[in-house]
Amino acid sequence: MKFRPGQAISEQDIADQLGVSRQPVREAFIKLSEAGLLSIRPQRGSFIVKISVRQVFDARFVREAVELAVVRRAVAEMKARDIDLLRDNLRAQANAAEDRDHAGFLDLDERFHRDIALHVGCEYAWRVVEETKAQMDRVRYLSMPEATPFSLLITQHHAIVDAIADRDADRAEAAMRQHLQEILTSLPQLATRFPDLFADDAPL
Known part of the structure; x- marks a missing residue:
């Protein structure tokens, strides 16, 4: 940092x-x-x-509520060419992971989630996410790749895209929920490892 x-x-x-x-x-x-x-x-x-643990929890709650609704719409409305673009992004993520390009991977991760929303006309929903996720982004930066391996995130992203492509709304929602809850696993590890970076504002 x-x-x-x-x-x-x-x-x-x-x-x-x-x-x-x-x-x-x-x-x-x-x-x-x-x-x-x-x-x-x-x-x-x-x-x-x-880093406010309470704000991370609040932002994750908001983000999950928004993105679960978005991914269900994606299952119903996303065009095949846009699904192909998501798969292109996943290939770029794999390259960034191989190169250990943390900043590049984070940018691709951000674009992956944003593009799911934009491809189905949920621009405002994504703006809501952007306005609330600053504290989450700091934890994401800290967590990669030790607490949260690149390979795990890529696997989770593939599960989301595959469910969208298969037009399986329940599976897409479950995959997105699992992905967005990953931070709940990494956060306690990071707070223990870097106690001076976190505000003591909520129990873990």
């Missing part, structure tokens, strides 16, 4: 590193604060917020 949860950062230092004025950095700080990732304390400074 470039910046660790709990670390103090300053607008001026970031501006100097990027070679820009403080104004765009200040605007970025405000957006990060609104997303719950940065705490701006007048007269004290700005600090990277520790």
